[in-house]
Amino acid sequence: MMVLYAMMLVLAWIIFIQHGKSDTITVLILLTAIYGGMFFLHLKASNEVKNGTEVGKTLSQGLGCLLLLGFPIGTVVGVFILINTRKKKWQTGAL
Numbered sequence: 001m002m003v004l005y006a007m008m009l010v011l012a013w014i015i016f017i018q019h020g021k022s023d024t025i026t027v028l029i030l031l032t033a034i035y036g037g038m039f040f041l042h043l044k045a046s047n048e049v050k051n052g053t054e055v056g057k058t059l060s061q062g063l064g065c066l067l068l069l070g071f072p073i074g075t076v077v078g079v080f081i082l083i084n085t086r087k088k089k090w091q092t093g094a095l
Contacts, residue, residue, distance in 0.1 A: 012028070052092045
């Protein structure tokens with residue numbers, strides 16, 4: 001997922017630089033902040049899920065809901081995340 005964010009960010013940079021409008025740098029900074037934030041949240045969620053914590057479950061469910069908006073691929077990934085973070089499928093870490 002992190003590679004996908006990086007690829008989308010590079011593609012956005014290329015497209016905006018080629019158009020060369022006056023507010024390009026503002027849009028690029030905003031996009032970089034959004035993709036960087038999503039990258040960090042996915043990294044944090046994956047580390048917490050690896051440990052089986054409730055924080056990881058909650059964070060994954062939140063990211064799954066956000067991904068539902070990204071039709072069609074994001075929707076499929078979001079549904080997959082939400083299905084696998086249900087109570088029946090969730091495995092807590094050994095403490």
